[in-house]
Amino acid sequence: xxxxxxxxxxxxxxxxxxxxxxxxxxxxxxxxxxxxxxxxxxxxxxxxxxxxxxxxxxxxxxxxxxxxxxxxxxxxxxxxxxxxxxxxxxxxxxxxxxxxxxxxxxxxxxxxxxxxxxxxxxxxxxxxxxxxxxxxxxxxxxxxxxxxxxxxxxxxxxxxxxxxxxxxxxxxxxxxxxxxxxxxxxxxxxxxxxxxxxxxxxxxxxxxxxxxxxxxxxxxxxxxxxxxxxxxxxxxxxxxxxxxxxxxxxxxxxxxxxxxxxxxxxxxxxxxxxxxxxxxxxxxxxxxxxxxxxxxxxxxxxxxxxxxxxxxxxxxxxxxxxxxxxxxxxxxxx
Numbered sequence: 001x002x003x004x005x006x007x008x009x010x011x012x013x014x015x016x017x018x019x020x021x022x023x024x025x026x027x028x029x030x031x032x033x034x035x036x037x038x039x040x041x042x043x044x045x046x047x048x049x050x051x052x053x054x055x056x057x058x059x060x061x062x063x064x065x066x067x068x069x070x071x072x073x074x075x076x077x078x079x080x081x082x083x084x085x086x087x088x089x090x091x092x093x094x095x096x097x098x099x100x101x102x103x104x105x106x107x108x109x110x111x112x113x114x115x116x117x118x119x120x121x122x123x124x125x126x127x128x129x130x131x132x133x134x135x136x137x138x139x140x141x142x143x144x145x146x147x148x149x150x151x152x153x154x155x156x157x158x159x160x161x162x163x164x165x166x167x168x169x170x171x172x173x174x175x176x177x178x179x180x181x182x183x184x185x186x187x188x189x190x191x192x193x194x195x196x197x198x199x200x201x202x203x204x205x206x207x208x209x210x211x212x213x214x215x216x217x218x219x220x221x222x223x224x225x226x227x228x229x230x231x232x233x234x235x236x237x238x239x240x241x242x243x244x245x246x247x248x249x250x251x252x253x254x255x256x257x258x259x260x261x262x263x264x265x266x267x268x269x270x271x272x273x274x275x276x277x278x279x280x281x282x283x284x285x286x287x288x289x290x291x292x293x294x295x296x297x298x299x300x301x302x303x304x305x306x307x308x309x310x311x312x313x314x315x316x317x318x319x320x321x322x323x324x325x326x327x328x329x330x331x332x333x334x
Contacts, residue, residue, distance in 0.1 A: 010063055013063065014059065014060060014063060017056070017059055018056060021052050021055065021056050024052060024306065025048070025049055025052050027302075028045055028048045028049065028052075028302075028306060029045055029049070031045075031302050031303075044303050048303070048306055048307070048310070051307075051310045051314070052310065054314075055310065055313055055314065055317075058314075058317055059317075062317065062321065073176065073177060073180060075174075076174055076176075076177045079177065080177050080180055080181055080184065081184075083177070083181045084180075084181045084184035084185050085185075087181055087182065087185040088185040088188050091185075103189070103192050105189070106148075106189070106192060106193040106196050107196065109144070109148075110137075110141055110196055110200065113137050113140055113141065114137055132293065132294070134204070134206075134293050135204050137200065137204075138200055138201060138204050138206070138292070138293070139263070139289070140260070140261065141196075141197050141200055142197060142285075142288050142289045142292050142293075143258075143259065143260035143261070143285045143288070143289065144260060145190070145193050145194060145197050145288060146218070146222055146281070146284045146285055146288050147255065147258065147260050147281070147285065148190070148193065149186060149187070149189075149190040149193070149222060149226075150222060150225075150226060150281060150284075151251050152186045152189070153182070153183045153186040153187070153190075153223075153226040153230070154226050154229060154230060154233070154247065154251070155244075155247065155248070155251075156182035156183065156185070156186055157179040157180075157182050157183050157226060157227070157229075157230030157233070157234055158230060158233040158234050158237050158243070158244060158247060159182075159234070159237065159244060160178040160179045160181065160182045160230070160234050161175065161178055161179075161234050161235070161237070161238055161330060162237065162238065163182075164178050168330050168331055169331045175327070175330065176231075176323065176327075178234070179227065179230040179231055179234050180227055182230075183223065183226055183227055183230065187219075187223065190219070194215060194219075197288075197292070198212070198292075201292050201293065206292060206293045209295070211290070211291050211292075211294070211295050211296070211297070212291055212292070213291075214287065214290070214291040214297065214298055215288065215291050215292075217287075217298055218284055218287040218288055218291060218298070221283070221284060221287070221308065221312075222284045224312055224316070225280055225281075225284070225312050225315070227316075228312055228315040228316035228319050229315060229319065230319070231316070231319035231320055231322070231323045232315070232318060232319035232322045232323065233247065234323070235319075235322050235323045235326040235327075235330075236322065236326075238326065238329075238330055238333050239326070239329075239333060254279075254281070257276070257279055258279055258281045258282055258285055259276065259282060259285060259286065260285055264276060264282065264286065277304060277307075278307075280308055280311050280312070283301075283304050283305070283307075283308045286301075
């Protein structure tokens with residue numbers, strides 16, 4: 001598919017993108033929410049159309065440069081798979097228990113929250129949207145699962161060029177695959193952590209249903225989000241090493257700006273919720289919860305889904321350009 005896009009004339013490729021953008025804009029304009037404030041609805045439509053317009057302009061000027069990275073990743077898909085497995089295994093090479101240490105962290109984390117909130121605080125319930133009450137352990141774990149993956153994947157993706165500096169200096173090696181290798185390696189632990197989350201849900205009476213399929217969608221959303229950010233951060237950290245410390249501090253602050261330990265619907269007044277929803281991880285965290293016990297489809301949150309993907313596309317474009325512009329200087333600095 002990507003090879004086909006590469007061979008498409010620029011005029012045809014742009015035409016396809018503009019048609020898709022026009023359809024999205026039309027859906028955005030026609031969508032109505034009877035329960036929302038009309039003024040807020042209009043503001044969302046205007047902002048959405050402006051973002052779509054900006055995206056069209058950026059794609060027009062940067063079309064050729066934006067296709068370079070996806071094509072490289074597609075051509076190197078087999079190498080990415082092999083190196084991701086090797087990266088995951090080498091973290092625990094030399095230890096007696098090996099891969100067990102990778103799986104121990106989520107189990108110990110969940111056990112700790114179970115003891116604290118289920119036993120000490122006697123299963124404090126957490127009210128969620130629609131008047132549903134779920135055990136706080138389940139509410140908290142559903143928020144921590146995507147957050148743990150985000151922090152680990154972003155940190156590892158940011159340091160990917162530094163860690164594999166010997167590959168960066170090789171002329172024929174496609175260094176664009178290094179961030180995705182680290183992120184896929186982090187995904188292995190994330191998948192196991194999701195399994196633990198599903199077991200907890202079953203223990204509390206939330207059994208498998210069709211809405212659980214959405215976990216694959218939200219996993220993909222988070223994967224692409226982290227990858228988009230990592231292309232910018234891994235390129236910048238080569239020249240500005242302090243960025244990693246800034247990211248670590250930022251993640252600690254960012255966690256409190258994301259509804260992980262607290263509930264968006266009960267803590268934040270309605271008129272200020274849009275500020276919290278500007279955080280793309282709010283969409284992911286709430287999505288995991290909706291998939292597990294909310295019985296809500298992602299397309300029912302039309303504005304949030306539209307904003308999230310516009311945000312991701314924008315970050316991916318910027319990250320790709322920063323990476324491509326900095327690429328010729330990596331070997332000299334490292």
